[in-house]
Amino acid sequence: MKLMEASYATLRAVRAPLLLLEEIAGARIGEAVRVVAPDGSEQAGEVLRIDSGTVLVQLFGETAGLDLPTTRVIFSDRVRRAPLAPGCVGRIFDGSFRPLDGLPPYLPERWAPVSGRPLNPTARARPEEFIETGYSAIDGLNTLVKGQKLPLFTCAGLPAREVVAGILSQAQLAGGGAFVVVFVALGLTHQEANFYRRVLDNMAGGFVAFLNLADQAVVERLLAPRFGLTVAEYLAFERGLDVLVLVTDMVNYCDALREVAAAREELPGRRGYPGYLYSDLASLYERAGRIRGRPGSVTLLPVVTMPEDDITHPIPDLTGYITEGQLVLSRDLHQRGIFPPLDVLPSLSRLMQHGIGAGRTRADHRAIANGLYRCYARGRELRRLEAIVGRDGMLAGDRRLLDFADRFEAAFIAQSERRSVAATLDAGAALLREFGEEGK
């Protein structure tokens, strides 16, 4: 076994973002390497495949400027690790964990592998502590709980970032206290990143940001969320904090994965994404949760912009199979001027069952939520019928449900200011009463 770094200048081929090296001794799979270009600049990389002395390395940075004879690759003999210390809070890093805020790196308490280890399912505590986001569509009908992973599915042009900003600035934990936000930006434009920066600066519990912007190294996007989650796990399970991890946009992550898979000449799956996209996404999403007998939680809120507004696209599809529900934004609601444009019908929170009711929110929460769902779903179904036969051809009861759907969107979904869960439930109950649907 090697005990120190080893430097090689045996690069045989460069096929961005992959490097092929020969005559390497004792390489590790997943080993972190540094690639030193002829001009002295350094990039991070990782060992992908080893066949005797031949090693395939994936580069997280730019391949431009590399050459075969003089480029050096330094093998670290370890997998990639993240420096951990409470001092990370309040800091801004790039996708490779280099400070962007002009401050020096903090002194790490310890280092941890960025890929993490799977949480033993029997060590998990059931997520059941209510988080009040201030949005009725979420709190009332798709309740978020601590330790849940709940993605936001949006479409190009919808105000996803305003919705997310609203959740960040309004969210309150049931037991008091504030979130620490770990913000991971993947391929964001400078404008969007600045928008989020302003939101983060106002977070009471502090934040850690990892920014990879649209004009920065694509493959680094595979690394940034792992840094973010490693830091989140540390803050949650060793420091006892409630951490909210916001990753936006997962589509850019998946595209980076596809790019590497294509460079490796792997067999493409649906839409060109690799067959292991599910497992890879799960290795990120499943890091959310709580641990029995320990304080702290990792709640994960990934943003997925559905390509072509298509929820069956592999990225939202596989995400939905892993996460505990989804929040879906609707173009139709947005066009009608409703904010937040959350469509509650395809939205779902699988962990809502345990987060609501007496002692958590209110005893009548479930009954109100069920009533609203039932009426709104029927109203929405009737809208299609209305488009065909016209309102006059419909039964009086059906016309009432059509009105209900309109009122529900205008008075319950739409909101201009934060609502407490009590106000949300009161609004829902009032709506049901108005249409004579309460207690059914």
Added chain:
Amino acid sequence: MNGTITGISGPTVSADLVGVRLYEQVQVGHAGLIGEVVRLEPQRAVIQVYEETRGLAVGEPVTATGEALMVRLGPGLLGGMFDGLQRPLPALVARDGPFLQAGGGLFPLDLTRRWHLTPCLAPGAAVAPGQILGTVAEGPIQHQILAAAAGTIKALDGGDFTVEAPIGRLADGTLLHLWQPWPARRPRPCRRRLPVTAPLITGQRCIDLLFPLVKGGTAIFPGGFGTGKTVLEQAIAKFADVDVVVYVGCGERGNEMADLLDEFMALRDPWRGGALLERTIVIANTSNMPVAAREASIYTAVTLAEYYRDMGLQVLLLADSISRWAEALREISSSLEEMPGEEGYPTYLGSRLAAYFERAGVVETCGGGRGSLSMLLSVSPPGGDLTEPVTQACLRAAGAFFMLDAGLAHRRHFPAINWQQSYSLYAQEAVGFFSDRAADWGGLRQRCRELLRQEEALREIAEIVGPEGLQEPDRLLLASVGRIRDEFLSQNAYSDEAFSPPEATAACLRGILADHDRGVAGLAGEAAGATTGGGP
């Protein structure tokens, strides 16, 4: 046999190991990761590693163990929770903390617990594999200790034993134990297969009435995300009238497994009393645990299920979801650079699945008992598209098909079983069995299907002409079927009606149909009154 690692690509490791057999288990690297030999080449063995390979280096040792991937069978499995390689997860928490570490296996059975053995055979008796040596009480069931080898009994003692301690020996010196190993990929033998003879009561009205299951049967339920696969599967795991439930969380959510454990610990077994967990074995290989172990997990699970079947028990295996298993197979196949079939899945996907389904059935056990193994597997088709290869391969092998419908799920109609597309090939036998519980079962089923069919046609018309344009009898039909949908077919998995015994199922439908008949009669009376020129 020893060798060293020469190459690594994801979970696939090659080593200069010669003289090993295919599917032999090996220990890989300094950490002792568990792997299986999947391909032999001159001077080289290709190994599938079941644990995370990150950090593994070329040149690390590889040791062959001389045996195939084994499942350890013995008392103490019930109530346990294991990973895909049958490592006891609670014991791993105690040893390693909340996060799973690679390497370092643990014996799956509790080595300190003592079991009271009551022997069934005396010294001098001849035994064959699978024959009953004796019994121990394991929770609610009589756990039969089955002979692993043939021979003549030289000694067999009653009393309290740990699973490690010998309980006797055969004339040839073979020691007898409470536990025995079995290779996971080989089906356990039986004397012969028997025809199905009993219904599998799930307590789900829609399934029991419209698409009934039988003990020893197989069913799949495909559905996109959010269609309630897991909730339905867990509801059946809670209420099915079987002795033992083996639940495999194959590539699914960790929080769901935590939830399942909490709930099963708190709930009572509706058929025998006792905690629900005492009749359940959970195999958890969540989506972030190593992919290759996910592939092995369903074999570990079915072997455990067969072991209890061999005691003459009724066993139900639930897997959530078989698509994740197929994807693991695909990942392994592609890392071995095999020629892909449809959508990248290996060409042997269909045959592997069919062979797996064949491990279900009713059998006469080697001990002379009669046991059954039923299977219910969920399928997660990408994009909810049922034409994909895994669903199609399952359809060829399974006896019942419950299609979970995203449209119903969005309307919060659960279980979201689509009554037009779903089917059960066991309907004919099962209706006969259920008639013992409710004599009019077949008639109710017939009428329910007929009304649902009529409503489907009528709804198309109503979409065009509007409900106002329909005749009174048609509107009555729509209203009655609306009640069937809301009060009968949908069933809240989190309320008192989560389990509906056959009598209650029949009574519920009978009531709705009676109201419908009264309505029809009323309308007929009005019509008759109208033609005779008004009432009295």
